[in-house]
Amino acid sequence: MxxxxxxxxxxxxLFILISLEVANKTVxxxxxxxxxxxxxxxxxxxxxxxxxxxxxxxxxxxxxxxGVTKRSGxxxxxxxxxxxxxxxxxxxxxxxxxxxxxxxxxxxxxxxxVLILTPVMxxxxxxxxxxxxxxxxxxxxxxxxxxxxxxxxxxxxxxxGSAAQLGFTDFLVNLGPLVLILLVVHCALILLFFQKKxxxxxxxxxxxxxxxxxxxxxxxxxxxKSLSVLGLVILxxxxxxxxxxxxxxxxxxxxxxxMLLVGGEEVEEFFHEVEWGTIFFFIGLFIMVGxxxxxxxxxMMANAYLGWTAGDITLTSQSIIWLSGVLSSLLDNIPxxxxxxxxxxxxxxxxxxxxxxxxxxxxxxGSCLGGNGTxxxxxxxxxxxxxxxxxxxxxxxxxxxxxxxxxxxITLAIASLYVRFRYL
Amino acid sequence: xKLGSLIDKDFILVGKEFASMNEAVTALIELFxxxxxxxxxxxxxxxxxxxxxxxxxxxxxxxxxIPHGRIDGFHDLLIGVWIPPKPLxxxxxxxxxxxxxxxxxxxxxxxxxxxxxxxxxxxNTEQFxxxxxxxxxxxxxxxxDRTTLKQExxxxxxxxxxxxxxxxxxxxxxxxxTFKRHKVSYVPIVNEQQQLIGEVTIKDLISRGIPDxxxxxxxxRFLKTLEPFEALLREEDRILVKEIMRKPTRSITRNxxxxxxxxxxxxxxxxxxxxxxxxxxxxxxxxxxxxDKVIRG
Numbered sequence: 001m002x003x004x005x006x007x008x009x010x011x012x013x014l015f016i017l018i019s020l021e022v023a024n025k026t027v028x029x030x031x032x033x034x035x036x037x038x039x040x041x042x043x044x045x046x047x048x049x050x051x052x053x054x055x056x057x058x059x060x061x062x063x064x065x066x067g068v069t070k071r072s073g074x075x076x077x078x079x080x081x082x083x084x085x086x087x088x089x090x091x092x093x094x095x096x097x098x099x100x101x102x103x104x105x106x107x108x109x110x111x112x113x114v115l116i117l118t119p120v121m122x123x124x125x126x127x128x129x130x131x132x133x134x135x136x137x138x139x140x141x142x143x144x145x146x147x148x149x150x151x152x153x154x155x156x157x158x159x160x161g162s163a164a165q166l167g168f169t170d171f172l173v174n175l176g177p178l179v180l181i182l183l184v185v186h187c188a189l190i191l192l193f194f195q196k197k198x199x200x201x202x203x204x205x206x207x208x209x210x211x212x213x214x215x216x217x218x219x220x221x222x223x224x225k226s227l228s229v230l231g232l233v234i235l236x237x238x239x240x241x242x243x244x245x246x247x248x249x250x251x252x253x254x255x256x257x258x259m260l261l262v263g264g265e266e267v268e269e270f271f272h273e274v275e276w277g278t279i280f281f282f283i284g285l286f287i288m289v290g291x292x293x294x295x296x297x298x299x300m301m302a303n304a305y306l307g308w309t310a311g312d313i314t315l316t317s318q319s320i321i322w323l324s325g326v327l328s329s330l331l332d333n334i335p336x337x338x339x340x341x342x343x344x345x346x347x348x349x350x351x352x353x354x355x356x357x358x359x360x361x362x363x364x365x366g367s368c369l370g371g372n373g374t375x376x377x378x379x380x381x382x383x384x385x386x387x388x389x390x391x392x393x394x395x396x397x398x399x400x401x402x403x404x405x406x407x408x409x410i411t412l413a414i415a416s417l418y419v420r421f422r423y424l
Numbered sequence: 425x426k427l428g429s430l431i432d433k434d435f436i437l438v439g440k441e442f443a444s445m446n447e448a449v450t451a452l453i454e455l456f457x458x459x460x461x462x463x464x465x466x467x468x469x470x471x472x473x474x475x476x477x478x479x480x481x482x483x484x485x486x487x488x489x490i491p492h493g494r495i496d497g498f499h500d501l502l503i504g505v506w507i508p509p510k511p512l513x514x515x516x517x518x519x520x521x522x523x524x525x526x527x528x529x530x531x532x533x534x535x536x537x538x539x540x541x542x543x544x545x546x547x548n549t550e551q552f553x554x555x556x557x558x559x560x561x562x563x564x565x566x567x568x569d570r571t572t573l574k575q576e577x578x579x580x581x582x583x584x585x586x587x588x589x590x591x592x593x594x595x596x597x598x599x600x601x602t603f604k605r606h607k608v609s610y611v612p613i614v615n616e617q618q619q620l621i622g623e624v625t626i627k628d629l630i631s632r633g634i635p636d637x638x639x640x641x642x643x644x645r646f647l648k649t650l651e652p653f654e655a656l657l658r659e660e661d662r663i664l665v666k667e668i669m670r671k672p673t674r675s676i677t678r679n680x681x682x683x684x685x686x687x688x689x690x691x692x693x694x695x696x697x698x699x700x701x702x703x704x705x706x707x708x709x710x711x712x713x714x715x716d717k718v719i720r721g
Contacts, residue, residue, distance in 0.1 A: 073642055080646060119640035127651050207649065215645040391637040 007041045007295045011288060015339075019331040019376075026277040029284030029335075036291035050290025051283050054162040054248045059282070060274050061233075061251025062152055066108045067273025068258050069230055070116055072223035073216040075104065079120040080213035088205030090128055090198040094138060095187050097121055101139040102146025102183055105380075107234060110147035110154055114140055114384040122391055129204045132393050134194035137400055138186075140384040141372050141407050145186055147380075148368040149179035151237065151247060154378075155282075156328075156337040156367040161247070163341045164360045168237035168247065174361055178418045182369075182411050189410065193403055222262055229258040285338045293342045302346035313355055314424045316347070317362040318416050324366025325412045329373020329405075337367050358423035365415040373408040375400040427541050428569030430534065434459060435504040436561045442506070445482075445514055445522060449473055449491055452504030452524045462526075463497045469526065480516055481720070486546035487511065487520030490539060494529045501534055502526040505568075507558060520556055521546075536682075536718065537573045540581040545571050579685055579709050580678040582717040583699050587708035589614045592622060592666035596656070599629060599665050610696040612705050613669050620698050620705045622669035632656050632668045675700045678707065682718055685709055 014032040018025045037047050082100060086092035097117070104113040118136055125132035147153030151161045151168040161171065217223060236243070236250035259267050292298050309315040320340075327336055340363055348356035371378025375385055375397045381404070385395040435455055442448040453466045453473075462469065473493040476482070483489045506522040523542055527535050546552050551567055558564040574581075590602055590611045602611060603626050613622035633653035638644060656663070674688055675698045688697055689711050699707035 070642070076642060076646070115640075119637040122635075122637040123641065123647075129651075207651070210648065212646045212648070216641075216643065218643055218645075387637060387640065391635045 003039070003041055004295050004297065006039070007036065007291060008297050010035060011292055011297075014288070015331070015335055018335060024277070025332070026281040026284065029281050029288065031284075033284040033287035036288055042287070042291040042294045046294065047287045047290055050293075051286040052159065052162050054246060055158050055286075056279060056282060057248035058152065058158055058162075058251045059155070059279060061248065061253075061255040062109060063112075063274045064255035064270050065226070065230060065233060065251065065258055066112045068222065068262055068270060069108075069226040070112070071219065072226060073218040074223055074227070075116045076120050076216040077213050079117060079124070080211050080216060083124050083208055084211065084213065088128065088200070088208040090130060090200050091191070091195055093124065093128075094135060094190060094194060094198065097135060098138045098142035098187060098190060099183065102142040102179075102186075105143040105146035106149045106153045106179075107230075109152060110143035110378070110380040111383055113146075114143050114380045115387075118384045118387045119391075122388060122393065124208055127204065127207045128200045130198065130200060132388055132391075133395055133399070134190070134197060136384050136388045136393075136395060137403055138190040138194070140378075140381045140400075141190075141404060142183070142186060143380045143384075144368060144371045144378050145179060145182050145411065148182075148365065149176045152251075154368045154371075155334050157364055158247075159334075159337050159341060160360055160364050163345065164357075166360065167240040168234075169241060171364075172238075174422075175364065178365075178415060181418075182414060185410060185414065186407060189407055190403075225261045226258060229254050229261070232257075281334070282338075285335050289335075289338045289342060292339070298339070298342045299346050302343045302350075305343070306347055306350055311351060313351065313358060314420070316351075317358040317419055317424065320344075320359055320362040321366040321412060321416045321419065324363055325370035325373065325408060328367045328370030329377040329408060333367045333371055333378065337363065340367075358419055361423070362416075362419055365419070366412065369408060369411045369415060372404045372411070373401070374404060377404065377408075425534075425537075425573040426569050427538065427545070427571040427573055428565055428567075430501065430538065430573070431503045431505060431565070431568055432459070433561050433565050435502065436564050437504070437506040438558055438561055438564055439509055440506070441509055442512070445477070445489060445491060445512070445519060446470075446474070448506045448508075448522055449524050452506065453526075455504060456502050456526060460502065462495075464495055469493050469495060473524075479720070481716070483514060483517035483519055484543060484546060485517065486543075486552070487518055488542055488546040489514075489516075489519040489522040490525070490542060491522065492525040492527065494527055496529050498526065498528045500527070501538070503538065505564065507556060507564060521552075534573070536577045539717075540577050541571055541573045543581070577682050577718070578678065579676055579680045579682070579699055580707070582682065582685075582713045583678070583707035583709040584713065585707045587612060587698075587705070589705065590624070590665055591615070592664065592669060594665045595661050596629060596632070596663045596665065596668070597660040599624065600660065603629070610708075610710070612672070612698045612708060613665060614705050618705055619703045620672050620675060620700050622666070623672050623696075623698065624665060624669045625696075628668050628670065632663065672698060674698075676709065677701065682714065686714055689714070 014028055018028050036042050037044050078100065082096045083093050086096060101113055101117055117139060121135040121139060122132040125135045149172065151157050151171045157171060233250055233254035236245060237247055259270050263270065344359055344363060347359065375381050381400060385400060388395050437451065450470060453469050456462060457466050472495060473491055477491060482491050504524045512519040551570065555564060555567040588602060588606045588608055588611055590599055590613055592613050609626045611624055612620055613624060615621050633656035635652050638650065674692060676685060678699050678701060685697060696708055696710045698705055699709055
């Protein structure tokens with residue numbers, strides 16, 4: 001009983017410290033994991049078994065593949081090409097960039113996508129003589145919406161997919177149609193927010209039309225090889241139902257194949273593309289959450305939740321969408337989802353495996369879309385606003401949040417209607 | 425340690441006249457050869473000296489010439505002195521006193537301190553005057569005995585004691601002119617009390633026109649023009665140094681060692697280190713100082 005109280009208290013404190021980024025979050029999560037094992041809350045061999053290696057290796061594999069692909073200059077090429085295709089019209093560029101970010105976020109991951117695209121967007125905005133803020137905010141929001149559509153688009157989905165045995169096609173079929181609707185709504189909203197600020201002279205447009213996008217493609221050999229491998233990997237995800245090969249194996253295999261094709265001396269460098277801090281953050285979290293499961297805390301929470309909803313699946317899933325949305329906008333959504341996964345697993349023991357599926361989708365939708373609620377709600381927001389600030393265009397917490405919270409509320413409302421009518 | 429202890433009285437030439445530095449060096453090598461067994465023939469030493477002399481820079485602005493020869497397998501430091509009766513005009517400058525050193529190829533630990541002691545002696549008007557007016561070996565020896573050797577060369581010995589500085593309220597136009605006029609690539613920023621408050625390089629000036637997002641593009645081959653870069657050229661009279669200066673990332677005290685200096689320069693990939701004394705800028709030391717005054721001292 002003392003263990004239970006101390007363990008839960010530790011977890012809550014660490015969770016808050018991680019969300020506030022009081023110290024490096026990877027260090028905090030590893031420290032928490034070490035404490036949990038050291039205090040005997042969870043035995044070491046059990047703790048290590050709690051780590052979801054499917055998530056860890058899927059992340060590592062995708063980080064390597066995307067890291068190599070981005071060297072080709074392809075994404076800059078697409079961004080400039082699309083800006084020129086609409087004749088430098090800022091309103092159309094704003095919409096196109098949001099859609100481009102959303103699509104790339106679905107198939108790469110959303111943090112990498114904004115890392116690559118935000119600099120190009122700021123460039124084009126500045127050359128057009130406009131403030132980059134609308135472009136940066138719109139695409140950060142779009143990246144969280146786009147990332148919701150697939151297994152690999154947003155870290156919560158990777159975790160949920162692995163735990164609930166939901167594959168790439170499951171996400172695409174179940175969440176894809178909704179994301180398309182949400183993107184249309186998102187575009188309408190950003191037009192409403194920013195359209196009147198999009199006034200530019202012909203002279204400025206001409207500057208953008210003068211960009212030579214072909215020169216952005218640095219290495220066509222790398223381009224062809226990395227696109228082929230990326231294509232193969234996505235094909236691998238899509239055919240999981242037939243081949244039964246897990247996503248982590250596909251991603252790791254793809255990464256190895258790509259390094260073989262492109263590498264040589266550079267192979268060591270490719271491993272630098274892996275954000276090891278993020279990887280170890282996940283590992284520490286899995287261990288801590290494993291400790292909570294051992295303590296029985298999760299079971300108690302699950303029973304309490306089911307007691308409150310009286311096992312009603314509609315109420316359970318609808319409330320999870322909104323609870324996850326609000327909490328994910330205020331706290332880091334990765335530890336949140338890590339905690340919720342065993343909780344939902346317990347519920348599925350009570351309610352039955354098939355009945356629980358809407359709850360998984362609700363968790364994914366709430367935690368991904370909730371990230372839009374505030375500037376700190378998702379890593380993609382923090383990263384893109386960070387780039388903007390370092391370039392001299394500061395985006396404050398409130399500035400981001402006043403648009404983000406509207407987009408979050410409307411998308412969550414549509415999502416809960418979607419879940420209501422499609423599954424319940 | 426006294427400089428005089430390192431110099432044998434017999435190796436001091438006073439009152440003799442030579443037409444060139446080479447003649448004086450030849451005479452000193454003969455003196456060395458008479459008293460000591462040298463590992464290579466005198467002729468070879470002369471050639472080695474000549475190779476170094478061809479690089480120039482052997483005559484300090486104060487009138488001290490420091491020719492030297494480094495030879496293999498010679499584990500000592502011999503110093504010969506020549507005080508010409510009247511200053512000798514050479515292409516490298518006027519020579520008032522000449523110190524020829526013979527040392528091993530790797531140099532001895534004392535070689536650099538000797539150079540720095542000689543440089544210090546030549547700026548001490550009183551002592552240097554006495555040395556130049558010496559008429560006998562003993563008189564010259566007396567002055568050298570009074571000159572002490574610092575065992576370790578410090579930043580103070582190689583730094584530029586009066587670097588070009590700038591104020592944070594200066595405009596970028598003025599800063600650019602400063603870089604160009606004084607042919608420097610780094611300027612420490614000081615306040616009215618000469619305290620170091622920042623630093624700025626030519627690269628920082630250029631960076632103002634290339635914001636962070638451009639550097640993140642991966643490559644800039646598709647850009648022929650860039651609005652922020654044009655803005656830099658347009659507004660150099662309006663932008664102030666304080667907008668581009670960086671906080672001083674490093675500084676060193678004047679009695680820091682050369683090794684510490686070299687470690688910072690190589691480890692942090694910087695080319696200049698401001699020298700401070702309780703916050704006040706007292707000098708600037710650069711990689712070029714280490715090359716000129718230590719490696720090719």
